[in-house]
Amino acid sequence: MDQVAYLQVNVVNIVTDAAGGLFSITVQGVKTTFLHTADTKKVQANPSYYYKNADDFVNAIKLRIGNKVNVYNDFNNVYITAKNYGWEFEPIEDNSNFTNVIEVYGGSGTALAIGVQKTDVTIRGGSDGTVVLTPTGGNAPYTYKWSDPGAAPGSGPTTKDRYGLKAGVYKCTLTDAAGITFSVTVTIIEPQYSPIVASAVIQHAQCYGSTTGALTITPSGGDGNYTTYKWSDGPTTKDRTGLRAGVYSLTITDSTGNTGVVSWEVKQNEEIKIVATVNEDDVTLQVTGGKPGNTGYTYSWSDGSTLKDRTDLPAGSYIITVTDSIGCTQKATVRIQSFQFYFSKNPIPLQLLASDPATKPNLTFLCEVWVEKDYLQENFVQVAVLEQPADSNGSTTFEVQTILDAQLKPYLPEGKETIVSRADSVFKRFYLRYTEKFGSPAVPGAYTQADIRYVLLGGLSFEEYSRNTFFTSYLPSVRPFFSWEPVTKEVFSDQPEYLYYMPDSFTLGSFQINCQITFTDGTTHSFVAFTVSDVKRYELYCIPAGFAQLGLDTKQPAKTVQSWQINISGANSQTISQTRYYTLKSEYVAQKRYFLYLNSLGGYNTLCVTGKSTLELEPQSTNLEKIRPVNYKASAGEITTVRKYAETTLKITTQPFKADQLRALSDFVISESVILFRNNRYLGGVVEMKTAIVHDETSTDNSLAFEFTLPKSFSYTPDL
Structure with missing residues (x-):
């Protein structure tokens, strides 16, 4: 592999070839090749370049490339003598006869050079100039010596690059490992004028x-x-007024055409935010932001009140205006609705209307839905965030019933439950938070109400929901249990029956379930079946109402029960519910089947079926054909059953029902949850029927036919 060293740039070039035992030297373009054995040859040099005077040796060159060679010259010629065999050559022992001795070490084979990248000073009189050097060629490592303006030559730093320089001429001398030097001069300049700035x-x-x-501007510089003057938002005046909060950039140009760009931020006080929590007819405000100062906020309600929080407000819309200590205001609308709960299958709307929608570009509304995870624990969790655009009037309507319906589950009591229980899974507390979102880009405002x-x-059915009669007249006047069954019902002694009741008063703290028994001899017996304390409006309670569940046979064992009635009373024994009547059926029935079904009002009703029925099993199987080997036995069969089960269907035709009873069974026909209660256990299934006659003007008694499909049976076990 060739190895090259430069003695002086473009003067002497020496090439060694270790593999071939040769080396050569080129002086002023004349190349002479030497054997590694002892050999001396003369190379013509440029007399004008090397000549100093005729009596002295002008140049001596000492070569080090893993070998040593003596090189010297006289008046016109350069002599190179290889003193020993191989690559170990004797050095020049005495340099006293030579005017100049140069030692060169083998390197990369390229000439020493320096690349320069500079940055001039940006401000007149400034010191932000830079010089970055990139050395190439020669033999690393390199050393640096700078000469700065006004300083002694070579007295400057010894770093490669320079920063924080003022205007002036800078010189750097680079030396490589062979002692070869290369100098570069860099001139850092500064602008004629200082930069244009402004306060x-x-x-x-x-x-x-x-x-x-x-913004009042004072420019300087240039x-x-x-x-x-040109502002980033368009105007060309020097000063600005009537500004909103934001960043404003100004480009200033002087008569020479130089420009300067400066920016300022106009800030604003924090927005006043109002969160109004509406709990029944009470409103609690939470206000943040603005400048409350030492005096705090002041409050002004549209009905004249200056209180912060409100209680016992009549239904209607109220505007609250909050003012801080420096006169900034914020408004919010609080709506007090007529008290009622919501059904999850009917629309639960939130109607919103923006104030001054024409001043609000890209207007949309946000609605958050929060549901309490555990009743009365105040651990509300956000279950949805909805966003809808405003219409041309600046309004929108959210409907959240589907979201809330998914948070609820039916409450099915244990078989033949004998205590009152609160049906927590059937109802939930929730609230909605909403705000406007507008601007470019659109930004949400404060959430103003919960x-x-x-x-x-x-x-409710679509028709009754539209009429709103349930809440306005039926609920307050009838005070019903949550069932559409007729108020009079015939039941068997072992038939499970439940009534679902919702307190409809904020002042009701407890209630009692009253029962009056009528015996076959015409006498009666009244007693308090249950007392429920710490109740709240809109809770739903599941109350046992069956003969055995109430223990009616134990009240006066010597008498025979004929019927009983149940109602609810509150303070001062005032009745606060309708009365339900039950008549005990005493006739023998070979087969009774009790179906508990979820009604449209959130409770479970019981349908007793004594009509004819058939139980059908439809077997299903997955089979594989066997591979028959040579020694196949016919007793093994040809088919293997991999999986086999039966689909069990109970086909039922009910006993005749009276017209009002049959019509009420529409709830059974459309129920999403039907459970068969048999042998004190529940069996889930699906009711299927093509058509159901629930009203026939030509007949007073009609039956209902349906199929009840039970879960698939993969194994058989009798009732144990």
């Missing part, structure tokens, strides 16, 4: 969203003659 007196916008900001309401699993 500003900033008046920040006082209230959030207001246009009370201002030639002092400023010809144009309404705590109750939602109940169930719903």
Whole structure:
């Protein structure tokens, strides 16, 4: 492999070839090749270049490339003598006869050079100039010596690169490992004028969203003659008024055409945010932001009140205006609705209307849905965030019933439950938080209201929901149990029956379930079956109402029960519910089947079926054909059953029902949950029927036919 060293740039070039035992030297373009054995040859040099005087040796060159060679010259010639065999050559022992001795070490084979990248000073009189050097060629490592303006030559730093330089001429001398040097001169210049800058007196916008900001500008730098001003948002005046909060950039140009760009931020006070929590007819405000100062906020309600929080408000819309200590205001609308809970199967709307929608570009509304995870634990969790655009009037309507319905589950009591239980899974507390979102880009505003309401699993028909008669007249006048069954019902002694009751008063703290028994001899016996304390409006309670569940046979064992009635009373024994009547059926029935079904109001009703029925098993199997080997036995069969099960269907035709009973069974026909109660256990299934006659004007008694499909049976076990 060739190895090259440069003695002087473009003067002497020496090439060694270790593999071939040769080396050569080129002086002034004349190349002479030497054997590694002892050999002396003369190479013609340029007399004018090397000549100093005729009596002295002008140059001596000492070569080190893993070998040593003596090189010397006289008046016109350069002599190179290889003193020994191989690559170990004797050095020049005495340099006293030579005017100049140069030692060169083998290197990369390229000439020493320096690349320069500079940055001039940006400000007149400044010191932000830079010089970055990139050395190439020669033999690393390199050393550096700088000569700075006004300083002694070579007295400057010894670093490669320079930063923080003022204007002036800088010289750097680079030396490589062979002692070869290379110098470079760099001139750092500065502008004729100082940069154009400006200071500003900033008046920040006082209230959030207001246009009370201002900028008063004082430019400096450049030639002092400023010809144009151009702001990033369009205006060309020097000073600005009527500004909203934001960043404003100004380009200033002087008469020489030089420009300077400066920016300022106009700030604003924090927005006043109002969160109004509505709990029944009470409103609690939480206010943050603005400048409350030492005096705090002041409050002004549209009905004249100056209180912060409100209680016992009549239904309606109220506007609250909050003012901080420097006069900034914020408004919010609080809606107090007529008290009612919501059914999850009917629309649960939130209607919103923006104030001054024409001033709000890209207007949309946000609605958050929060549901309480555990009843009365205040651990509300966000289950949805909805966003809808505003219509041409600046309004929108959210409907959240589907979201809330997914949070509810039916409450099925244990078989023949004998205590009152609160059906927590059927109802939930929730609230909605909403705000406007507008601007470029659109930014949400403050959330202004949170309404705590109750939602109940169930719903009304479209017609009755539209009329709103359930809440306005039926509920307050009838005070019903949550079932559409007729108030009079015939039941068997072992038939499970439940009534679902919702307290409809904020002042009701407890209630009692009253039962009156009528015996076959015409006498009666009244007693308090249950007392329930610590109740709240819109909770739903499951109350046992069956003969055995109430233990009616134990009240007066010597008498025979004929019927009983149940109602609810509150304070001072005032009745606060309708009365339900039960008649005990005493006739013998060979087969009774009890179906508990989820009704449209969130409770479970019981359907007793004594009509004819058939139980059908439809077997299903997955089979594989066997491979028959040579020694196949016929007793093994040809088919292997991999999987086999039966689909069990109970086909039922009910006993005749009266017209009002049959019509009420529409709830059974459309129920999403039907459970067969047999041998004190529940069996889930699906009711299927093509058509159901629930009203026939030509007949007073009609039956209902349906199929009840039970889960698939993979194994058989009798009732144990």
